[in-house]
Amino acid sequence: MMITMDIKGRSITGFLGIISILIVLCVVSFSGCGQSEATSLEMRPDIIEIDAVLSAGDTTRPAVLFPHDMHTDGIAEQGKDCSRCHLKDTDNQFSTKYMRLSDDRGQSVIDLYHDNCITCHNERKSANMSSGPVVCGECHRGEPIMVSSRQQMGFDYSLHNRHETENNSDCSLCHHVYDEEKKELVYIKGQETSCRFCHLPQAVDNVLSMRQVSHQYCVSCHLGKDKGPQNCAGCHDKKMQMAIKTIEDPPRINRNQPDFVLLSVAAPDLESGKLNTVPFAHDAHERFTNTCRDCHHNSLKACKDCHTLAGNELGEGITLRRAMHDLSSDHSCVGCHEKQKSELECSGCHSLMEQGRLSEYACTVCHTGPSPADLASVNSHYRSLDAFRPEPASVKMSFSDDDIPDTTIIGILSDKYEPVSMAHKKHIERLMTNIESSKLAGHFHRHEDVICQGCHHNSPVGEKPPRCASCHNIQFDETHLPELRLQGAYHQQCFGCHQSMKNEQTSDCVKCHAEKSISDGVTSPDRFDEGVINE
Amino acid sequence: MSSTSRRNFMKWITVAGTAAILPKGAKAHGQFDGYPNSYGVLHDTTLCIGCRSCEAACNEVNDFPQPEKPFDDKSVLDEKRQTNDKCYTVVNKYEKDNNAKSPVFRKFQCNHCKEPACASACFVGAFTKTPEGAVVYDATVCVGCRYCLIACPFYVPTYEYDEALEPRVMKCTMCHPRLLDGKLPGCVEACPQGALTFGKREDLIKTAHERIRKHPDRYIDHVYGEKEVGGTNWIYLSGIPFEEIGFHASLGTTPAPELTSGALSMVPIVIGVWPALLGGIYVMTQRKEKIAAEEKAEAVKNAVDATQATANEEMKKASEKAKQNKEKAVEKAVKEALDKATKQSGKESS
Numbered sequence: 111m112m113i114t115m116d117i118k119g120r121s122i123t124g125f126l127g128i129i130s131i132l133i134v135l136c137v138v139s140f141s142g143c144g145q146s147e148a149t150s151l152e153m154r155p156d157i158i159e160i161d162a163v164l165s166a167g168d169t170t171r172p173a174v175l176f177p178h179d180m181h182t183d184g185i186a187e188q189g190k191d192c193s194r195c196h197l198k199d200t201d202n203q204f205s206t207k208y209m210r211l212s213d214d215r216g217q218s219v220i221d222l223y224h225d226n227c228i229t230c231h232n233e234r235k236s237a238n239m240s241s242g243p244v245v246c247g248e249c250h251r252g253e254p255i256m257v258s259s260r261q262q263m264g265f266d267y268s269l270h271n272r273h274e275t276e277n278n279s280d281c282s283l284c285h286h287v288y289d290e291e292k293k294e295l296v297y298i299k300g301q302e303t304s305c306r307f308c309h310l311p312q313a314v315d316n317v318l319s320m321r322q323v324s325h326q327y328c329v330s331c332h333l334g335k336d337k338g339p340q341n342c343a344g345c346h347d348k349k350m351q352m353a354i355k356t357i358e359d360p361p362r363i364n365r366n367q368p369d370f371v372l373l374s375v376a377a378p379d380l381e382s383g384k385l386n387t388v389p390f391a392h393d394a395h396e397r398f399t400n401t402c403r404d405c406h407h408n409s410l411k412a413c414k415d416c417h418t419l420a421g422n423e424l425g426e427g428i429t430l431r432r433a434m435h436d437l438s439s440d441h442s443c444v445g446c447h448e449k450q451k452s453e454l455e456c457s458g459c460h461s462l463m464e465q466g467r468l469s470e471y472a473c474t475v476c477h478t479g480p481s482p483a484d485l486a487s488v489n490s491h492y493r494s495l496d497a498f499r500p501e502p503a504s505v506k507m508s509f510s511d512d513d514i515p516d517t518t519i520i521g522i523l524s525d526k527y528e529p530v531s532m533a534h535k536k537h538i539e540r541l542m543t544n545i546e547s548s549k550l551a552g553h554f555h556r557h558e559d560v561i562c563q564g565c566h567h568n569s570p571v572g573e574k575p576p577r578c579a580s581c582h583n584i585q586f587d588e589t590h591l592p593e594l595r596l597q598g599a600y601h602q603q604c605f606g607c608h609q610s611m612k613n614e615q616t617s618d619c620v621k622c623h624a625e626k627s628i629s630d631g632v633t634s635p636d637r638f639d640e641g642v643i644n645e
Numbered sequence: 646m647s648s649t650s651r652r653n654f655m656k657w658i659t660v661a662g663t664a665a666i667l668p669k670g671a672k673a674h675g676q677f678d679g680y681p682n683s684y685g686v687l688h689d690t691t692l693c694i695g696c697r698s699c700e701a702a703c704n705e706v707n708d709f710p711q712p713e714k715p716f717d718d719k720s721v722l723d724e725k726r727q728t729n730d731k732c733y734t735v736v737n738k739y740e741k742d743n744n745a746k747s748p749v750f751r752k753f754q755c756n757h758c759k760e761p762a763c764a765s766a767c768f769v770g771a772f773t774k775t776p777e778g779a780v781v782y783d784a785t786v787c788v789g790c791r792y793c794l795i796a797c798p799f800y801v802p803t804y805e806y807d808e809a810l811e812p813r814v815m816k817c818t819m820c821h822p823r824l825l826d827g828k829l830p831g832c833v834e835a836c837p838q839g840a841l842t843f844g845k846r847e848d849l850i851k852t853a854h855e856r857i858r859k860h861p862d863r864y865i866d867h868v869y870g871e872k873e874v875g876g877t878n879w880i881y882l883s884g885i886p887f888e889e890i891g892f893h894a895s896l897g898t899t900p901a902p903e904l905t906s907g908a909l910s911m912v913p914i915v916i917g918v919w920p921a922l923l924g925g926i927y928v929m930t931q932r933k934e935k936i937a938a939e940e941k942a943e944a945v946k947n948a949v950d951a952t953q954a955t956a957n958e959e960m961k962k963a964s965e966k967a968k969q970n971k972e973k974a975v976e977k978a979v980k981e982a983l984d985k986a987t988k989q990s991g992k993e994s995s
Contacts, residue, residue, distance in 0.1 A: 464859040586829045591844035592687065592852050598839020602692060605838065609747065
């Protein structure tokens, strides 16, 4: 009724619209300037945050970011050593604290810093040497001028071996336990463990934190022997870390650990344990880890000693089943194996598969040892269980090599391009090589025809797997929504695998689909005719 | 596409349409669950390779002119493009920050909101949310106000500014005519990667969540468009945060019409009430005048009638008197004649 504006009216509104938008555009284009660029921060691995007042509740000035290596160099320049700033404790070890032995805070510490820092800076300045700030705001900066690039440092088998060799296998130099009776640190052969199991991130009672203990002991030793890194950057700078010499395939650490073990439930659970034990090559797994802590996250005891079938306080309620199978854990068997699937050689097939999905025969891949009840009758001495070691694995086929087609002709797009000739056998051979070059892959691909399932998924394995077009329609079929049509299915498989294995990423059709030769147009298979498999 | 399956599809669409008419879907905004059985598209950006086949198909389906650079020219991907009145969809390329393997491609077009802002802003009702899920536009009723361009939270509708006579608002139709014909939207049909999946919106949301569940490392745990602005019929999956591939992350989940209905409800009042009010006043004035005229006429009539009545009475009296006089005269004449005759006969007999 009231919508009876004429066409001329619309045109006028249109012109007005154009003009108003032009005005808006002009305004917008003139207003996009004047962004100040953030000042770049200096990245240093040696920054220590000095916040001596935090516990006193007075935070009128920001904490000081202190570049330690810069000061070490400056002191060395003056011919002085650590004692310029650090006191020695009763064990003749330098304290990590500045000019004091205990972890004090408050006004006395503030004065200690102010008096000594400023005095030294002034002295250097009057001696015409490069010097630090002497006014408040240049140390206590609201907006920092440097930022920490400190990298966590830790031992691996290689570094451990280098220290072993250097110290003629005298483990007592580093390893110790606290003797409650003698009230002192003693060394017990065969009881060595990771520093981090006792020295936690924060100091507890009189047990120093990992940070304190490593700086006190490692640095002192390095300084005493004049070997190894002696400043912050030496251990905590990323580039310097990369430059640390590594030993290829270091010898095993000798702490009487088993070569081979039947993983089982703990003794009280032997009766109720249903699943067979897992023959576990401890020695082989050592080669694929960097430290014992990769698996033994809390102590060097066996998993079952803390993680029981029902779970208890010692194992933090985590049952043995979960401890071994938790997908999200770095310490569990399945969690670690799952992560290996993202390796380049594996990701081609596995990136297309559901993450963390275990096949129906997954249990029997590992649980192949004697049942827990029979364990007593088996000679359970660690080094004599070689009979249970799995055979070196290889990919098995239920059919002969000759039955594998050399090439597959895919002609679904043959109205636009030449049919694709997919080197079917070459793909299998490549996968075979990848699998057989890895013990882990070999072990998990030992079931018949499992290799075919990378592409021929969601269907029974065998010599003649269903064709792609058996499930993926060529044309849109509204009765199967939402669906993946054949072309998309092919491309997702091919691209998915090729991208994951970092071969290539392309949207250039002719890389796979040869340009159609005009004269040959007649002989091409019909469109939508899924390729014949050529021999 | 065989005719049988088209018939089937038509049947569905009819079912979907019928279902949509049921009161369930017809609630007020905020409670509106969308048309049941409406269709949509799931765009999985992790599968898109930036081949621009969708753009080419869209161009062909909608009979647009050929662009300056052909569709196999990938150099256009280097700039962030917007749709315009001659192109309903564009694919943009986003480089990953962490120098990861490959760039991410993202297709842009109308999202076909469950509760479209364009439709709520349009005071002539040029936009319709169809039961099939597409938001379609009717140029014949459009007055060219372009409120829809402003209203759209995704900046989708564009305008034919170079059209002097009958400029139209232009935006993706989700190939609504093709849907009714039992065909896929052009872009979905053309996508060689299966990066676009057509289906019922409800199923697509399930599919999207299933993909996230199966590949938690590949996807961000979020389906864009499931809840944004009350839900859209195009939904998206991504491997990197959506704001890094050109999505507006801060649109919220409230349908745009709900936010604007207060202000927009004034539009029909302004447009609708003024004519009604003025018209009403006019009608009232007219009526008053008419009544006055009628009253006057009646008064005149009454006066005339009264005069007439008096006149008639007098006339009647006069005529009666005349009649009486006449009768008296006749009587007298008869008596005189009778008397004369009696005297004469007496003379003759004597």
